[in-house]
Amino acid sequence: MPLPGSCRTLPIAAALLLAGCGGAAPEQEAPHVSEADRGIGAEQHPQLLAEFGGAYPGEEAQYVSRLGGNIAAAAGLEGQCTFTLVNSDVVNAFAVPGCYIYVTRGLMAIVTSEAQLASVLGHEVGHIVAAHSQRQQRRSLWRTLGVIAVGLTGSQTLTRLAGEAAQFFTLRYSRNQEYQADDLGIGYLVEAGYDPHAAAGMLGALARQEAFMVGSGGRDVARSIPEWARSHPLTAHRIQRARDAADATGIADGALPENAPAYLAEVDGLLYGDDPAQGFVSGRRFAHPIMRIGFEAPAGFTLTNSPQAIRLSGPGGLRGEFGGGALPAGSDLDGYAEALARQVLGDTPAAIAPPQRIVINGVRALILSADVTTQSGAVPLSIAAFDGGGGRAFHFVMIAPPGDGNAAAVAALFRSFHLLSEAEAARLRPRVIRVVQVRSGDTLETLTAAMAGDHPRAELLMLNDRRAETPLRPGERVKIVTNAAPGATD
Numbered sequence: 001m002p003l004p005g006s007c008r009t010l011p012i013a014a015a016l017l018l019a020g021c022g023g024a025a026p027e028q029e030a031p032h033v034s035e036a037d038r039g040i041g042a043e044q045h046p047q048l049l050a051e052f053g054g055a056y057p058g059e060e061a062q063y064v065s066r067l068g069g070n071i072a073a074a075a076g077l078e079g080q081c082t083f084t085l086v087n088s089d090v091v092n093a094f095a096v097p098g099c100y101i102y103v104t105r106g107l108m109a110i111v112t113s114e115a116q117l118a119s120v121l122g123h124e125v126g127h128i129v130a131a132h133s134q135r136q137q138r139r140s141l142w143r144t145l146g147v148i149a150v151g152l153t154g155s156q157t158l159t160r161l162a163g164e165a166a167q168f169f170t171l172r173y174s175r176n177q178e179y180q181a182d183d184l185g186i187g188y189l190v191e192a193g194y195d196p197h198a199a200a201g202m203l204g205a206l207a208r209q210e211a212f213m214v215g216s217g218g219r220d221v222a223r224s225i226p227e228w229a230r231s232h233p234l235t236a237h238r239i240q241r242a243r244d245a246a247d248a249t250g251i252a253d254g255a256l257p258e259n260a261p262a263y264l265a266e267v268d269g270l271l272y273g274d275d276p277a278q279g280f281v282s283g284r285r286f287a288h289p290i291m292r293i294g295f296e297a298p299a300g301f302t303l304t305n306s307p308q309a310i311r312l313s314g315p316g317g318l319r320g321e322f323g324g325g326a327l328p329a330g331s332d333l334d335g336y337a338e339a340l341a342r343q344v345l346g347d348t349p350a351a352i353a354p355p356q357r358i359v360i361n362g363v364r365a366l367i368l369s370a371d372v373t374t375q376s377g378a379v380p381l382s383i384a385a386f387d388g389g390g391g392r393a394f395h396f397v398m399i400a401p402p403g404d405g406n407a408a409a410v411a412a413l414f415r416s417f418h419l420l421s422e423a424e425a426a427r428l429r430p431r432v433i434r435v436v437q438v439r440s441g442d443t444l445e446t447l448t449a450a451m452a453g454d455h456p457r458a459e460l461l462m463l464n465d466r467r468a469e470t471p472l473r474p475g476e477r478v479k480i481v482t483n484a485a486p487g488a489t490d
């Protein structure tokens with residue numbers, strides 16, 4: 001069984017692992033995932049899946065699992081890790097205790113070879129082997145619970161609202177921990193037979209994705225900062241370090257395979273961007289083509305799509321969510337709003353004002369306001385319930401920090417709820433990645449013309465990790481994004 005980091009082949013990793021590999025130091029134990037950690041991971045797994053839009057099914061998931069298994073084996077953790085592809089378009093990868101490792105389909109979209117994906121998985125396995133995750137996880141869970149949770153007990157919903165949306169859940173590792181995970185990951189690439197130079201290529205691709213997100217500016221602020229860059233700080237120095245570490249293996253760039261064609265065959269057909277089943281978030285707007293509803297939050301709001309609800313965070317610490325449900329048989333909006341308020345408040349004491357019945361954009365609505373009693377003062381809670389027709393209701397639940405400086409923003413949010421016309425709904429189509437072969441005569445322009453999206457040229461370059469000046473060679477394969485055929489992703 002190889003030692004982690006392959007001390008014999010990787011001088012830089014060896015230097016970092018000197019305590020484990022040096023003659024005088026005690027021999028390093030083989031890596032191992034404890035039963036206790038597996039238990040923690042298994043317990044969190046369903047919650048993390050739910051927050052990330054669930055597991056993405058099919059061949060792509062099996063591929064991630066298979067490749068992850070090979071990398072875990074290269075790290076000496078054969079059969080001890082669980083790799084999951086999640087149905088989120090946020091670019092992210094992370095590991096939690098117990099060696100549960102998650103990769104989003106958003107990350108899969110920007111990867112261009114099997115070795116690059118292996119480098120991401122190897123980096124995450126590296127965090128596990130070096131036991132970074134346990135320490136970080138505990139700290140960030142405290143932070144995630146947030147300030148309001150301290151003053152409010154008895155309501156899981158309020159606690160959840162107070163917390164950060166899990167998709168933006170960050171594990172802040174120290175710079176040295178990132179370097180160590182990079183070095184370990186590069187060792188696993190070599191051990192698994194992949195080109196170690198792919199790691200620097202992957203970091204470069206992530207840096208270009210970041211530049212694309214900032215440059216395109218069409219999406220919400222939180223998404224313009226890629227997760228990878230937040231949880232794994234990405235710097236030019238880190239990319240250079242990965243290059244140096246690959247050079248230090250003594251394996252020439254390209255001497256071991258990257259398996260780009262195999263990778264591209266796997267991602268052909270992968271869902272790209274929002275999943276229509278969860279609705280489409282575009283900047284501050286949300287639209288659901290199946291439910292036929294939408295809203296637009298006022299300036300300063302950030303929306304995050306998750307399968308249960310749309311999380312909203314607004315100016316001045318406003319937080320909330322948008323969701324929907326069935327109108328109880330024989331009940332009206334009052335019943336729906338009251339049940340919701342009971343669920344939100346739990347046993348928390350609150351002063352509830354009489355409900356307000358209004359019509360918003362032709363839709364019957366009911367507004368409930370309450371002052372929730374907390375240790376830090378009265379927290380304003382606002383609920384808006386809408387009759388979406390066909391026995392379906394929709395709602396916002398918003399909480400604000402003590403004081404009511406946010407009432408106007410909340411009112412504007414509620415007023416933006418509307419039903420979608422058939423034409424509006426029809427325009428919201430899922431997109432997928434298609435791998436196409438470049439034909440003679442194809443140019444950046446002809447491929448751009450085949451792309452669906454708001455920034456086709458920049459996205460084409462970003463997804464294929466290309467520069468505009470690099471000529472296209474007939475026969476080479478590139479990823480494009482197209483509208484899915486109707487019904488293709490159902």
Ligand SMILES: [Zn+2]
Nearest residue numbers: 178181231232
């Ligand atoms: Zn990391």
